Amino acid sequence: MTRPLWTCPSCGRTFANRNQTHTCAPLGSLDAHFAGRAPHVRATFDAVLAEVTALGPVSVLPERTRIALHARMSFAAFVPRARWLDGHLVLARAIEHARFRRIERFSAHNVLHAFRLSAPADVDAEFAGWLAEAYAVGRQRHRSPPGDLR
16 A cells, blocks of 8 residues: 655645655746747657656656656656756666666665757657656655556
């Protein structure tokens, strides 16, 4: 059985763990993150978001320094730049691939994969598969017994 999410009484964000450490600040505007950026940067983010929302419910959190995608936990984050979109996915395994600029292992099933997307076409079937894996981590399905889809 899945534990209910804890809601921070100050900022209203939800977390899988009670009293989880976080930057307790109001969320900003998604549009503000894309101000002054090339239009294809927003189109690339929208392509990512279309893939993720097809998987199930997701919260888009425009924080001060990044845009996080959150299910039970944050599983992806993006930083719009002038001509591209930097970001990372949290996967339950390390994937050595040229598309990942950096890989950081935080625990056995919490592996950050940093990338750069330059156009909506970069959100192809291969990347969509990684998004699906990251979404499963965000839903904490990687911690479930086999066959438990919660």
